[in-house]
Amino acid sequence: MTDTVEVVGRARPRPLEKGAPLASPANLLADVPLPAAAIFEAPLMHNIAWMQRFAEAHGAKLAPHGKTTMATKMFKRQIDAGAWGITLATAVQTAAAHAHGIERVLMVNQLVGRANMVLVADAIAAGLEYYCVVDSVANVRALGEFFADRNLTLNVLIELGIEGGRCGCRNAVQVETLATAIGEQPALALVGIEGYEGLIGGDDEIAAVRAYGERLVDTVKMLRASGVLQRQAPIVTASGSKWFDLIAEAFDNAELREYYTPVLRPGCYVVHDHKLYAGAMEDIKARQPGLEGELQPALEVFAHVQSLPEPGLAIVALGKRDIGHEPDLPIPLRRYPVDGDASTATLLSGWRSFHIMDQHLFIEIPGDADVAVGDVIALGTSHPCLTFDKWRNLLLVDDDLAVRAIIETSF
Structure with missing residues (x-):
């Protein structure tokens, strides 16, 4: 000082x-x-414990989105409370988290660009358990060639998008085409499905989010039945900080609990806020009248x-x-x-x-x-x-x- x-x-x-x-x-x-x-400190620790209990009550793992804070001390508190891993958005964020002791990262973004691939490959070689998402054959081929040259296996999830949304496959044909392309790359392992419901709108947002959650579940079941998934308990993951209760609802069934790895990944919950997510919390309480605490x-x-x-x-x-x-x-x-x-x-x-x-x-x-x-x-x-x-x-x-x-x- x-x-x-x-x-x-x-x-x-x-x-x-x-x-x-x-x-x-x-x-x-x-x-x-x-x-x-x-x-x-008191509400921070309350929020960490509250969301961990919520995920576990719905048979899901919790991988908080770390891009909210990019504070590794916060990550460690979340891991110590029972989080499965940390969700991140970029290769640089991934490298920073791994350098500070985070051992499992779910990067819910496409890994694009050689320099970014180098960062991730170095972290994987140093012991990081890492996952990213893919939504194009071009990216699949680039990743396959790079990680084959490094003699490493890259875990990937197919991203399932929505019309007019951000990234992700828009339909089942694209998902099947991408799964085939991944299967042609020995350095890639297809381990599940990923999505993001935060951009869903329309006249009935609740119904649309519920339908999207069901679509994610149906897609991962289809992929598992087709034999293309290279993981005994495939990952199915979604959930921002606004609709996490509806995604948990979609994931909370006996088959997913037994044969899959459902992962929720809200981020802003860790410190919450005074308006946007405060309002979302009121909506969640209205949808879930039996929910304890907030x-x-x-x-x-x-x-x-x-x-x-x-x-x-x-x-x-x-x-x-x-x-x-x-x-x-x-x-x-x-x-x-x-x-x-x-x-x-x-x-x-x-x-x-x-x-x-x-x-x-x-x-x-x-x-x-x-x-x-x-x-x-x-x-x-x-x-x-x-x-x-x-x-x-x-x-x-x-x-x-x-x-x-x-x-x-x-x-």
């Missing part, structure tokens, strides 16, 4: 990372230059009120470089007065973010708002992924805002 560097003949403190404490032990309000991103928001960003330039307006000293702002602007939650502590927080009502710039957040406040320059505002997010990638370090804090640990990211 106090390392120095020599600058034109005199020692100066080494610059801090954004959001890093000035001292240890530290309190978020007293010892951290703001803005800073904080993860509350996910809790754990991620907040803290910043000072820096200006009160006119009535009804507060300018807070953070912006697009510090907090996600899609699909919703940051959500004002609490105010801490100048030199206050956790016990002095007041809940905010009638405060609304309406504009965000690189380093400034514009908040509409009530005319009688009790606020002063220097106060600290805690802000929630809607969709947490786009906040994590703005920080090299996030602070793990307790309810008193004491800093318990620094969580590093590897973006």
